Amino acid sequence: MSAFGLDLHAWLWLFSAIISVESNGDSSAVGDGGKAVGCMQIHPCVIEDVNRIYNKDYRLSDRYDPDECMDIAYLYLYHYGKHYYRTTGEAPTFETLARIWNGGPNGWKKASTNKYWIKIKKTLNDNA
Helix, strand or coil, X not given: CCECCECHHHHHHHHHHHHHHHHXXXXXXXXXXXXXXXXXXXXXXXXXXXXHHHCCCCXXXXXXXXXXXXXXXXXXXXXXXXXXXXXXXCCCCHHHHHHXXXXXXXXXXXXXXXXXXXXXXXXXXXXX
16 A cells, blocks of 8 residues: 555554544444444445445445455545546645545545544644
């Protein structure tokens, strides 16, 4: 896992912060009215996107497996991180990726994802 200048350690550090903020590490967590589940609170549309883009066959039940969650998140963020790069000419940062995770493909543009980024940033700093 190396993309956007982030090595495996960096991706795992980001995912650890996302897991902490999303579910406090609870792989059985259910949120957003039952739509988001697992330790990374993955919505069905994320599974659909990853399966469509990469010709994968992830199932909704895979959202409960922490390893599968990280694989799905990496593929999703890699794809939409590339889209961000093509759009802006800049490599995505942790902020960009966290805001995409929270707000979808264009989450980096949404003011509503700023609060989420602040939580992720605090968690990253606490775990530095």
